[in-house]
Amino acid sequence: MSNTAWEAVIGLEIHVQLKTETKMFCRCRNGFGGGPNTQTCPVCLAFPGALPVPNRRAIEETIKLGLALDCAIAERAVFHRKNYFYPDNPKAYQISQYDEPLCSNGRLAVPTADGGVTIGITRAHLEEDAAKNVHVAASGRLHGATATLVDFNRCGTPLVEIVTEPDLHDADTAKRFLQLLRQTVVELDLSDAELEKGSMRFDVNVSVRPAGSVELRTRTELKNMNSFNFAAKGIEREIARQIGIYEAGGEVQQETLHFVPGEEDSPPIRSKEEAQDYRYFPEPDLVPVHPPAALVERLRAEIGELPGARIGRIADTLSFYDADVLVTGGLDRLWSALVDAGADAKEAANVLSNQFVAAGVDPGTVNAAELAKLVAARAEIPRAAFDEALSKAGDAGFAAAPYLEQKLVADAGELDPVIERIIAASPGQAEQFRSGKEGLLGFFVGQVMKETGGKADPRIVNERVRAKLSGT
Amino acid sequence: MIDVLRLTAEGAKQLLDAREISGAELFAAYAERDDDLHAFLYRCDDPGGDGIPIALKDVIGTKGVPTTAGSKILESYVPVYDSTVAANCKRHGLRLLGKTNTDEFAMGSSTENSAFGPSRNPWDPSRVPGGSGGGSAAAVSGGLAPWALGSDTGGSIKQPSALCGNVGLRPTYGTVSRFGVVAFASSLDQVGPVAKNVRDCAFLYSIIAGRDANDTTTVEVPEVELPAAQDLKGMRIGVPREMNEAEGIEPGVSAAVRKTIELAESLGAEVGECSLPRSVDYGVACYYLVAPAEASSNLARYDGARYGLRSDGDDFREMVMATRHDGLGDEPKRRIMIGTYALSSGYYDAYYGKAQRVRTMIRREHAEVFEKFDLIVSPTSPTVAFAIGEKAGNPLAMYLNDLLTIPSCMAGLPGLNIPCGLSEGLPVGLQLIGPQFAENTLFRAGHALEQALAFDVVPERLR
Numbered sequence: 001m002s003n004t005a006w007e008a009v010i011g012l013e014i015h016v017q018l019k020t021e022t023k024m025f026c027r028c029r030n031g032f033g034g035g036p037n038t039q040t041c042p043v044c045l046a047f048p049g050a051l052p053v054p055n056r057r058a059i060e061e062t063i064k065l066g067l068a069l070d071c072a073i074a075e076r077a078v079f080h081r082k083n084y085f086y087p088d089n090p091k092a093y094q095i096s097q098y099d100e101p102l103c104s105n106g107r108l109a110v111p112t113a114d115g116g117v118t119i120g121i122t123r124a125h126l127e128e129d130a131a132k133n134v135h136v137a138a139s140g141r142l143h144g145a146t147a148t149l150v151d152f153n154r155c156g157t158p159l160v161e162i163v164t165e166p167d168l169h170d171a172d173t174a175k176r177f178l179q180l181l182r183q184t185v186v187e188l189d190l191s192d193a194e195l196e197k198g199s200m201r202f203d204v205n206v207s208v209r210p211a212g213s214v215e216l217r218t219r220t221e222l223k224n225m226n227s228f229n230f231a232a233k234g235i236e237r238e239i240a241r242q243i244g245i246y247e248a249g250g251e252v253q254q255e256t257l258h259f260v261p262g263e264e265d266s267p268p269i270r271s272k273e274e275a276q277d278y279r280y281f282p283e284p285d286l287v288p289v290h291p292p293a294a295l296v297e298r299l300r301a302e303i304g305e306l307p308g309a310r311i312g313r314i315a316d317t318l319s320f321y322d323a324d325v326l327v328t329g330g331l332d333r334l335w336s337a338l339v340d341a342g343a344d345a346k347e348a349a350n351v352l353s354n355q356f357v358a359a360g361v362d363p364g365t366v367n368a369a370e371l372a373k374l375v376a377a378r379a380e381i382p383r384a385a386f387d388e389a390l391s392k393a394g395d396a397g398f399a400a401a402p403y404l405e406q407k408l409v410a411d412a413g414e415l416d417p418v419i420e421r422i423i424a425a426s427p428g429q430a431e432q433f434r435s436g437k438e439g440l441l442g443f444f445v446g447q448v449m450k451e452t453g454g455k456a457d458p459r460i461v462n463e464r465v466r467a468k469l470s471g472t
Numbered sequence: 473m474i475d476v477l478r479l480t481a482e483g484a485k486q487l488l489d490a491r492e493i494s495g496a497e498l499f500a501a502y503a504e505r506d507d508d509l510h511a512f513l514y515r516c517d518d519p520g521g522d523g524i525p526i527a528l529k530d531v532i533g534t535k536g537v538p539t540t541a542g543s544k545i546l547e548s549y550v551p552v553y554d555s556t557v558a559a560n561c562k563r564h565g566l567r568l569l570g571k572t573n574t575d576e577f578a579m580g581s582s583t584e585n586s587a588f589g590p591s592r593n594p595w596d597p598s599r600v601p602g603g604s605g606g607g608s609a610a611a612v613s614g615g616l617a618p619w620a621l622g623s624d625t626g627g628s629i630k631q632p633s634a635l636c637g638n639v640g641l642r643p644t645y646g647t648v649s650r651f652g653v654v655a656f657a658s659s660l661d662q663v664g665p666v667a668k669n670v671r672d673c674a675f676l677y678s679i680i681a682g683r684d685a686n687d688t689t690t691v692e693v694p695e696v697e698l699p700a701a702q703d704l705k706g707m708r709i710g711v712p713r714e715m716n717e718a719e720g721i722e723p724g725v726s727a728a729v730r731k732t733i734e735l736a737e738s739l740g741a742e743v744g745e746c747s748l749p750r751s752v753d754y755g756v757a758c759y760y761l762v763a764p765a766e767a768s769s770n771l772a773r774y775d776g777a778r779y780g781l782r783s784d785g786d787d788f789r790e791m792v793m794a795t796r797h798d799g800l801g802d803e804p805k806r807r808i809m810i811g812t813y814a815l816s817s818g819y820y821d822a823y824y825g826k827a828q829r830v831r832t833m834i835r836r837e838h839a840e841v842f843e844k845f846d847l848i849v850s851p852t853s854p855t856v857a858f859a860i861g862e863k864a865g866n867p868l869a870m871y872l873n874d875l876l877t878i879p880s881c882m883a884g885l886p887g888l889n890i891p892c893g894l895s896e897g898l899p900v901g902l903q904l905i906g907p908q909f910a911e912n913t914l915f916r917a918g919h920a921l922e923q924a925l926a927f928d929v930v931p932e933r934l935r
Contacts, residue, residue: 042553046773048546049533049555049652051687083769083815087788092772148788150777279815281824284658284766285650286688 006246007211008239009219010168010204014181016065016160016191017129017199018058023156024128025052025095030158032197036134036151044156046090051285054079058158059102061190062126063291064299065160066103068184068306069121073296077102077125079283084276087150088130096161098280101125102289108184110177111311113320119177120165131155160190166205166216171235175228178202179328183307186330195226204235207252208242218252222268224259234259234268307332322349329353330363337368343375351375355390365394373400380407382454408457412464415448415456419468422447433469441465474501476615477930481524481672484618488522495522495567502569502617509592509601511611514538515570523565526676527617529608530571531578532663533652534558541654542574542586542604545774545781545799555652556687557621557663557680564679569617572607576801577771578628578656580604581873584864585803592860594636595898595931599857602632608666609636613931619667619676623653625660626759627852627877633666633889634852634901637929639673639918640666642877644908645884647693648677649684655770657763658689660881668929670890670919674698677911697912699919705740707917709733710845713745714752715876721854724895729851732892732902735924736849736917746841746848748879751834755879756871758834761814761827762882768811771804806867831882838883842907847917850876852889852901880905888914891927899927 023030026043043050063073080098106121134149162181168174182200185193193200207219222238225231234257242252257268307327314323314332326332331352338348356363371393378386381403389403409415422444423430433440444465449456474493487493499518502525507515513530516537528534531541533555540546554562561568575585583591583606591606593599594614601610605622609632612620622629624642633640641664648663655661665676678696711733716726737743776782776795783798785791800808814823841848853873863869880887885905892902902921906913928935 042551045778047551047553047779048539048541048549048654048773049551049650051651053686053688081769083772085772085775085789085792087777090773090778092775093769277817279769279812279817279820281765281769281815281820284689285655 003243005211006208006239006243007213008169008235009166009207009209009216010170010174010235011166012162012164012168012174012177012202012204014162014178014200014202016162016185016193018061018158018160019191019199020055020057020061020158022055024055024058024126024158025156027053028156034153036149037153039153040155044090045152046092052095052283054286054289055158058126059289059291060295060299061158061188062102062124062160063296064188064303065162065185065190066106066124067296067300068188068303069103069106069108069124069162071103071106071121071124073291074100074102074104075290076100077289077291079286079289080280081283083279086130087148088133088155090131090152090155094128094130095283095286096127097125100288102291108177108181109308110173110180111308111315111320111324112173112176116312117167117173119167122163122165124160124162127159127161129154129157129159171232171239174204174235175232176324178228178231180308180311183328183330187307188303195228198226201226202231204231206235206238206242208239208246218254220252220254221256222259223256230259317345318349322346322353325353329357331356334363334366334368334371338372338375341369341372343372347378348372348375351378351390355387356393359387359390359393361391361394367393367398370398370400374403377404377407380410380457382406382408384454406455409452409455410457410460412460415452415461415464416468418451419444419448419461419464422451423465423468430469441469444469474498476501476505476618477934478668479618480668481618481675484524488524495520499525499567499569502615505616507616509594509597509610509614509616510589511572511591511601511607511614511616512570513540513542513573513586513588513607516568519567521565521567523567524618525569526561526566527569527572527608527611527620528558528561529605529620529622530574531623531654531656532558532571532621533654534568534571537568537571539571539654540588541578542576542583542588543800543804544587545795546654547587547781549780551652553652556649556684558652560680561621566679569611572605572611572620574607575604575628575803577654577767577804578604578623578625578661579767579803579807581627581631581870582858582860582863583607584860585801587801590860593857593898594934596857596933599859599898600635602635602853602857604628604632605666606632606636609633609638609640612636612638612666612668613929615934619665619672621663621676621680622666623656623661623663624881625656625763626881627874629664629666630852630877630887630889630901630903631874634891634903635857635899637891637899637901637927637931638666638668639670639891639922640664640889641673641677641911641914642881642887643677643681643911644886646689646691647681647909647911649680649682649687649690651684651686657766658770659766660763670888670915670922671698673888673918674911674915694909694912697915699912699915701916702920702923703740704736704917704920707736707741707847707913708845709736709741709743709917710746710841710848711743712748712752712841712848712850714747714749715848715850715879718752718854718875720872720875721851722856722895725851725854725856725900728893728895728900729849729902732921732925733849736921739920739924741917744845746845748837748841751837751879751883752875754830755834755882756875758827758830759874759878759882760810760871761823762831764807764811765814765824765827766811767804768808768815771800771808774799803867834879835883838880838885839907846913847904847906847910849902849904852877852903856895856898856900877903884908886911886914888918890918890922890925891929892921892925893927897932
């Protein structure tokens with residue numbers, strides 16, 4: 001997106017499922033597991049006479065997230081009913097929040113390569129998730145479905161909705177915001193925030209306007225993008241589409257673009273949604289919530305240094321890019337430990353964000369002192385041994401020593417006889433090299449590596465092969 | 473021989489304790505009586521035990537026992553769990569005689585809105601027993617139950633008690649759990665006792681009242697005192713002008729109430745006039761926005777998907793529409809439409825929002841009166857029991873029957889009906905209204921008046 005005549009305006013609405021023990025308004029178990037409709041009761045099935053009892057823990061966690069997002073915490077918050085008929089909504093109303101949410105008026109600073117941007121958080125409120133509709137058809141898609149089954153296990157899961165101001169102007173920053181928010185939620189231990197499982201979901205509102213203008217034009221809503229990369233791609237495409245429409249003299253229509261999970265590269269399904277009247281009114285079965293100031297302060301004290309701040313701090317040592325990858329990948333605490341144990345900062349970052357991630361080990365389980373030894377000796381250890389070491393770095397009793405013993409042979413005195421033998425065995429190729437066919441260097445190096453079983457230091461081998469061939 | 477028409481619960485307990493009768497005999501005395509009043513929608517077999525039998529209004533959820541709320545849409549519904557009040561009754565050994573008739577979803581003042589036909593007034597079977605809890609009131613006065621539970625949203629306990637000549641309490645909002653009670657209007661609904669006298673009423677209230685972890689709108693309740701005093705010394709009783717002189721109060725009703733107020737004075741009460749002008753002027757209008765608005769949302773769960781009636785439809789929307797078309801009666805439909813309209817965007821501020829502000833005003837107006845008085849009195853219903861069919865075609869006339877009970881309901885206040893005389897051979901009810909949590913004051917005053925009035929609660933035709 002490099003059309004400087006236009007500016008995109010992007011706002012996000014994010015839903016995060018809290019991983020509390022029990023549901024939002026009943027004491028059914030919250031979370032995956034169990035066959036369909038096994039985690040249900042009269043309350044979450046909306047039997048006559050059932051009443052909601054709010055989950056104290058969920059309220060506290062929402063406040064905590066609000067504090068992490070620099071929100072004002074309401075002295076009085078109210079649950080409202082949002083009324084609509086749908087099979088996944090058994091009461092025919094969702095208990096949500098409306099004009100008196102728990103958290104409002106916050107901000108999240110998103111570090112970027114050129115310093116960072118601050119995105120306003122309009123509100124963060126608590127509500128209950130709907131049940132899961134399972135459309136039964138051969139294709140698994142809604143179209144052509146012959147029946148809809150409802151699994152109420154998910155119904156009543158505590159759900160935090162976070163709404164941003166339309167402060168974002170490009171897809172990349174939107175993606176970074178989402179990644180940073182996800183990492184924040186995960187570190188606060190409020191949610192798994194897994195996109196594939198649906199424990200974190202987001203909708204994106206996109207509009208464009210002439211650069212320099214402050215108007216807000218018609219927006220479209222992008223739904224169901226379940227990866228950060230697809231979100232970025234989808235936003236970029238939508239911005240380009242809207243610009244194209246305006247430049248051709250057309251008007252953007254307000255509509256919703258539904259992406260089909262697994263088919264994000266295909267054009268989304270468009271729908272014009274009628275403005276629904278949800279008939280919000282204060283939930284009369286619940287009294288207003290008055291979070292005590294002491295509770296808010298206790299929760300505030302429980303929050304450690306947040307990922308956004310750590311990116312800024314680490315970017316002073318490394319590049320912004322490295323800092324961002326480490327923090328949003330949940331790797332920066334291990335990185336700090338490695339550096340404290342003596343590893344080179346850049347080297348440690350490279351290892352963590354490449355081979356370590358590929359090894360799939362939980363960074364929380366790693367003995368940093370042992371891993372630091374390996375990182376320091378990385379160049380001297382055969383690649384295969386190093387990868388194996390990383391894959392075991394999280395095991396109990398992991399030690400670097402056995403891998404360090406497999407150090408590469410870098411001693412010229414040990415390598416030279418092998419090299420001489422190999423050159424002598426291929427006089428023709430040696431002659432061709434000397435007459436300018438430089439590419440043949442690899443032919444000899446490869447044979448030396450093979451001969452030494454990969455334990456020779458490739459840098460030294462290169463150096464010695466060249467010297468021997470040139471006759472020096 | 474057990475005199476079911478006259479025996480109080482307290483009296484029954486004495487007979488049981490003295491082993492003069494067995495639990496089985498007592499239960500059978502009620503259960504075997506012919507229900508020609510159609511007080512019950514469902515009658516139970518004796519579950520055994522020595523407790524006092526009780527009847528529950530059919531909006532009160534009872535595990536394993538049908539709970540229809542007087543609606544066709546719940547005709548096949550059998551709860552899988554007990555409401556808190558039903559569980560409290562069980563815990564005290566009370567044995568369920570059956571489920572009593574009610575206007576559909578407790579919406580009405582005569583039981584004529586029951587999908588299963590009206591109940592009849594024990595004093596004159598051609599007349600209504602009042603509503604919505606007409607079944608409970610008819611059962612208690614007709615000798616079909618020693619006592620019962622009702623539920624009150626805008627007068628559904630007090631008005632039937634008035635029309636049937638017994639004692640009914642609408643407790644302070646928040647003192648009795650609503651958990652498991654089919655909801656009509658959540659911010660107004662309260663379960664309460666119906667009994668033959670004030671002491672029974674107080675005792676039954678003590679069984680059902682108290683904080684419930686399953687209903688977060690409930691609170692701790694002051695300990696209930698069974699009334700014994702015969703006088704009203706030191707009691708300050710207010711007589712709100714508008715509620716005692718309202719247009720439409722029958723002369724016979726006025727006369728009986730006036731006489732009772734004079735009696736109160738002779739028992740030592742300080743009686744003074746007071747005024748609740750705005751509560752009476754706006755109460756009914758305000759109620760008919762707030763209650764239908766909440767009802768429109770509360771009744772939306774009856775969609776045919778999980779329980780109760782289901783009618784066929786090509787897709788979810790068609791199925792829901794067909795189910796609700798077939799399963800809900802005219803009155804719930806009327807109130808769902810009013811409530812949906814009142815909550816709609818663009819109308820919310822003018823209707824629901826305004827009604828909530830008026831409600832706050834009604835609450836304040838009552839609070840001011842209770843700075844000077846311990847309780848206030850008025851007729852419960854402007855009329856005695858009316859004939860079945862008389863008002864059925866005129867919803868507005870029916871709504872106005874609740875003119876005097878609604879204001880204190882909107883304010884969340886407790887109200888006690890006691891029979892205070894006859895007009896044209898039919899009972900007249902007096903309502904005593906107190907400030908929040910003043911149930912003990914109401915019991916004390918109600919009991920003293922009851923003793924002095926010596927009203928015979930047995931319908932004349934059955935004596």
